[in-house]
Amino acid sequence: MKTLAIISEFNPFHNGHEYLLKKSKELTKADLAISLMSGDFVQRGEPAIVDKFSRADMAMMAGFDMVVEMPIHISLQSAEYFALGSVKILDKLNVDYLCFGIENMEPNDFLEKANLLLEKEHLLEELTKKHLENSSFTKARYDATVEVLGDDGFITSNNILALEYMRAIRKIASSMTPMPIKRISSANSDTDLLDSKISSSTAIRNNILTNYKDHVPTYVYELIEESKKSFGLPNMDIIYDIFRFLLLLERRPMEGVLAYEEGLENYLTKVCENNHSFSSFIIDATNKRYTSSRIKRLLINYILENRSTFNAYDINFYKVLSFNKNAELIFKNSSSKPVIRKKDYDNLSITDQMILSQMVDGSNLYSLCQKRDFNLDYKTKIRRY
Structure with missing residues (x-):
């Protein structure tokens, strides 16, 4: 049995994500697909436009076998810790392939440049520290990377995150195989909707009150409109x-x-x-x-x-948002504990209980933004497809 994983936000799930999942299955021939998805808050430090349960439904309808919620302290960090925390969780789920989108280059070219950067890790860190004196970490890392590679074609937010996935896999000596897949049509930073109907999440969010319908699958459009009608957009x-x-x-x-x-x-x-x-x-x-x-x-x-x-904690659980019958194989083979029902909380270590409580608190903060009920993590029945 082979398993692929995609680390995601799906804010919202769109046609490009559908392509990424389809291509990932085609290239890996994997039997199972897992999405490790940010909860109600995403890495940009914003509430997701639709709650995590609805976004998990979107992913399942697209063809995933299980959606696992990313601990909130991981989803609210820079690329390095976002990637490392996520890869550690997926490694304990015995994932074989980590699939992710890249931009501006072919997969083999990306792997060559990424491996060069990883081999020159010490130099990259030295240059980053030098540039950090006068700029943000993000800009310092950008400038350091350009110096090492000699060009800036590699540098996009998607590619930097993809590099961090590869660094994390190497750091924990995981057997997971990185699988870069070239984005089609749009770049992650695009702010306008494209005629191809494959537009970035940013462009779709920018047009969430107008004409985004053709840029997401029908089932996603229906879930977003239902959420907008019931709760509006987060504040x-x-x-x-x-x-x-x-x-x-x-x-x-x-x-x-x-x-x-x-x-x-x-x-x-x-x-x-x-x-x-x-x-x-x-x-x-x-x-x-x-x-x-x-x-x-x-x-x-x-x-x-x-x-x-929290970054030092060894997380030994995974919080399931939705799954199907095929995913039962993941439950059997994982070295960490699934959290599906409220009573599963009692079987966790003290530090795991603390991390899970933070995730619930994050969802309650989101509920304040949308005037929803509190403790939906305990009240919402996990959807089994």
Whole structure:
């Protein structure tokens, strides 16, 4: 039995994702497909436009055999830790192939350049530290990578994340095989819908109130419209108000929170004092050193008290959002414990219980953004397809 996995956000699931899954199955000949998917908050530090249960349904309808929820502290980190935490979970699920999208080059070319960067890891780190003196980590890593490779054709957010997947596989000595698949039609950074009907998630979110229908499968369109009608779109102003209360009135310390670095607390305090809306805050807070995604991730990590120490925990469970009969083979072969029902919580270690509780807290924060019921993780029956 061979298993492939795709690390995802599906925010929302679209025609390009459908192509990625189809191509992954075609190339790997795998028997099972797993999606390790961000929960209700995604790496950009924003609430997903549709809740995690609906997005898991989208993935299952597309042809996945199981959707596993990514722990929230992993989904709210930079590419390095996002990739490492995800790969560790998939390794314990005995995944054979990790499939991911790349841009601007053919898979073999990508693998050649990625392996070169991994072989020159020490040099890459030295150059990153040099460039970090005057810019954000993302920009410093970009400049360092260009220096090592001699060109910038490799550099896209998708390719950098793909490189981190390969670095993580190597770091934990996993037997997982990386399987890069070239994106068709759109790039991850595209902001406009394309005539090809294969557009980026960003472009679809930008047009979520208008003409995105042909750019997602029919079942996805129906789920999104149902969610919009019932709950509307998530509201970041609510999250910002909670953040301001904790920072300015409760004066909760920020040190030790994921995405924090020395000086950020004082800096954000000053910005918060003069901005009453989230939109104006994020404009004023963003600069060359601190990207908007990092600031937004910090806001949510701070509210939820996601600590940097969580990265050291050895996670030995996987939270299932949906599955089919074929996935029972995954349950049998995994070295970690599935969490499907509330009572499964009691069988976990203390640290695993803590990580799971953070995931539930994240979903409850999302419920505040959309005026949903609390504790839906315990009230929602896991869908078996």
